[in-house]
Amino acid sequence: MSSRSEVGTVDDDATAVPASTTTAAPAAASATASAPTAPSAPTGLPGPTVGRSRRRLAAEVWIVLGLSLGQSALYAVVRLYARYTAEVPLAQQSATLNPTRSPRPYLDLTYQLMAIGFALVPVVLALYLLSSHGRSALRRIGLDAARPGRDFPVGLGLAAVVGIPGLGVYVAGRALGVTVEIQAAGLEAYWWTVPVLVLSALQNSLLEEVVAVGYLVERLEELRWGVPAVIAASALLRGAYHLYQGPGMAAGNVVMGVLFGWYYVRRRRVMPLVVAHTALDVVAFVGYAALPEDVLTALRIG
Numbered sequence: 001m002s003s004r005s006e007v008g009t010v011d012d013d014a015t016a017v018p019a020s021t022t023t024a025a026p027a028a029a030s031a032t033a034s035a036p037t038a039p040s041a042p043t044g045l046p047g048p049t050v051g052r053s054r055r056r057l058a059a060e061v062w063i064v065l066g067l068s069l070g071q072s073a074l075y076a077v078v079r080l081y082a083r084y085t086a087e088v089p090l091a092q093q094s095a096t097l098n099p100t101r102s103p104r105p106y107l108d109l110t111y112q113l114m115a116i117g118f119a120l121v122p123v124v125l126a127l128y129l130l131s132s133h134g135r136s137a138l139r140r141i142g143l144d145a146a147r148p149g150r151d152f153p154v155g156l157g158l159a160a161v162v163g164i165p166g167l168g169v170y171v172a173g174r175a176l177g178v179t180v181e182i183q184a185a186g187l188e189a190y191w192w193t194v195p196v197l198v199l200s201a202l203q204n205s206l207l208e209e210v211v212a213v214g215y216l217v218e219r220l221e222e223l224r225w226g227v228p229a230v231i232a233a234s235a236l237l238r239g240a241y242h243l244y245q246g247p248g249m250a251a252g253n254v255v256m257g258v259l260f261g262w263y264y265v266r267r268r269r270v271m272p273l274v275v276a277h278t279a280l281d282v283v284a285f286v287g288y289a290a291l292p293e294d295v296l297t298a299l300r301i302g
Helices: 026-034 047-066 069-084 105-119 121-130 148-176 193-222 227-240 247-267 271-290 293-300
Strands: 094-096 181-183
Touching (some): 047 121, 047 193, 069 193, 069 227, 105 121, 105 193, 148 247, 148 271, 193 247, 193 271, 227 247, 247 271
Parallel strands (some): 094 181
16 A cells, blocks of 8 residues: 544433442332433534544545646646647657756755655655554554564565566557657666665555555445455555556556455555565666676567
């Protein structure tokens, strides 16, 4: 993919005067029994305050998305427009993931690690915001290690369910001209290339599953969105920030988003989704760097 917003209660210092426990005259006892009790303290915030709380929560969601995947989605839309208006057809264009950032190896490694680290800041922000009122955000969205024996097999199963059809979607998209050539690893071959690609896969997984699933689902539910709308929003966001790869891959990611959103709503655990996404990206990134050129050429379909 959190704590649901909690409506605070208003404390009232006025309390009812307890009835006397001593023996009193019948008239006094009758008067005490018939005395009106103090009104109970209100149990919720007034309507305008609730409205302000929801507006503040909605603003928080926009800020988090604007600093992370929402920004990526907007850039992807503009990049897709640029691709379609370019002189070169979409099918002949390419997108390079994990590109080299410097010709000097030690600087390239430094840039790669910095990029991975700063990309995780929105994840930390989302977890911080979900941990309000002393609740553990990791436990709330199921990002803890409480059930490794179940999370890892489920995650690998989800990776297989998504990955095998996903490869078919990519090949079909390339054949139809609606998907660009995706170069999953643009790094040179250094001793640190594979570890960096694995870290990049983990970073992508944490960013997308924590923000687009765990955080977003929790917050939209607090804003009283229905389950279908919540899953649709999460899935469409996932598809939007993949538009730079072409409409074909964006559509495939929407389907993946529906599956992951549905799983989270039912199980409230992000960890299997992180495992699945990490496995998919590790296979794509490291496999791309290791596969022979003739196999890569066949997969590009043109």
